[in-house]
Amino acid sequence: MKRHQILSGGFLLFFGAIICWEARKLDMGRIVKPGPGFFPFWLGLFLVFVAAALIIHDRRINPAEPAPALWKGRQWNKIICVLGVLLLYAFFLEFLGYLVATFFLMFFLFRSLEKQKWGVVISGSIISSLLTYFLFKVWLQVQLPTGLLGI
């Protein structure tokens, strides 16, 4: 049984059901004048049916096929690290300001994605944060947070 396909179908089924449940709390209106809950409710219901069909379909087509190793030999731990650091970036961006936060972010990314030499890491993170700062903030006047340093 393709376990991971059932998993994704199950998630969609669950999601659809929740949407139906939550849409019921909104005003459904009547067919003559549908309210805000009308469209999400039917979409949710439709998704439940399609997800159920997906699960049944997968079971019928590949009853005995072994699940392919999706993560075997992959460096998925790197992805978790990058995700964590990007979340930290989102939370501290406004406090630290663009320049400081970006310097630390690039420092980490250059070192961790594919190990660069320390010289490349340090100069790369300084250059990339400064260049983008001048390109986007000074030249293109895109709004970026000033933060601690006030720049």
Next chain:
Amino acid sequence: MDLWQSMAYGFSVSLEPYNLFSCFLGVFIGTLIGVLPGLGPVATMSILLPVSFKMTATSAIIMMAGIFYGAMYGGSTTSILVNIPGEAASVVTCLDGYQMARKGRAGPALGISAFGSFIAGSIGVLGLMVLAPPLAAMALKFGPPEIFGILVLSFTMVTYLAGKSKLKAVAMAIFGLILGTVGLDPIIVTPRFAYGSVTLMDGLGLVPLVMGLFGISEVFLNVEQKLKQEVFQTKIKGLLPNKDDWKRSAFPITRGSLLGFFLGILPGIGAIIPTFISYGLEKRISKHPEKFGTGIIEGVAAPEAANNAATAGCMVPLLTLGIPPNVVMAVLIGAFLTHGVQPGPLLVKEHPEIFWGVITSMYTGNFMLLILNVPLIGLWVRLLKVPYGILFPLIILFCLIGVYSVAGNPWDIVVMLVFAVLGYLMKKFEYEPAPLVLAFVLGRMAEESVRQSLVLSRGDLLIFFKHPLSCAAVVMALILIVSPIIGEGLKRILVKPGERLAK
């Protein structure tokens, strides 16, 4: 205004220095990201969306469009030289282009793809000029039922054309529609699925969604596997195709252009599918089909023409109906809307400078690409040697800047990360992101058209069959939905039960 007058007016807009510069910037960036792996036109256009706030609407859209067709050029360069399609629309070009390079004919391969793209782009733009105004005039008469009919047909086409599993594509389209309902109700402004969050109250942003699904998740997929970088060492000499090359590519380019343009108009097709179809077509009508794949110039000329003509075709439904036929056009709609311009049937009347300016800029842009590409190929090749350890952090940084600067809201970064994980998992579980994004963009329009139609007809669902155009669209959609089911059923009946078990 007749066509010639309109064209002259369009050129007077697109040749203004500022617009000309925007066009140059667009095609240059487009080629650049077409060459680089991991960053496609969709993510790039989203990154530049906030930058374009400062530009005029016309120049912003000229630049965005330039990125799209510029990427088509850039993508073919890497296909030919390194056998890596920088862009999905250049996958087919690898087949014969790379073989030509290996035979020492990289120059003519690059040359014919540049010239072929130019010719095709020009044919496509001409088609757009001729077709768009009358279509827009017709679309003015559309009411909510007609819009709904066309949307249903679009959704059906998108899922019908989906790669492996149509059911999964349907699921993704519904998922996208549901995501589109987050935020304020379009008719009576009640918050939905916001749970007190200001970020969600505004609705999920297209930019964080697209950058997560197409930008960051792409980096994730590349990061987890150890990629090898190798550039085929070849000297590129003589970019100009010779007389024989021209003779052999003339018809493939013409056929590829026409095919690309007309397929590009249809919803859900985009620039990728026409390349496969035109390659297949050339192979079928060729006198020597066995030579395809060994490095013949027809195999490069036809698909390259098709993908460029398709970029012009895609603009037809966007400019005339306001309906984006693919994800790239969906992002382009974002560029229109941030400048307060509604693309659709009224565009040609209300903003002729945008309508004709953008169309004619595509012509000048194609010309620029031709001139740009020939001397710059050396530079693009060198770019390919930038190590991924440097490239991927930069891509991530550009995505972060792009997402943050749309509204100055750090929560948008979180939204982007959620969609990055979703996009990554979708790729793993073989779900396609395109139907999701398209449905997300069209969701509001779809909901409005259903609800307005129901109000109009006092709750009569048959209204969609009472208007001829919406009836035709819905019936066509139904045929598309039913046809594979009938096919499957027939197969079951025709193949005897015993044989099925034996399989």
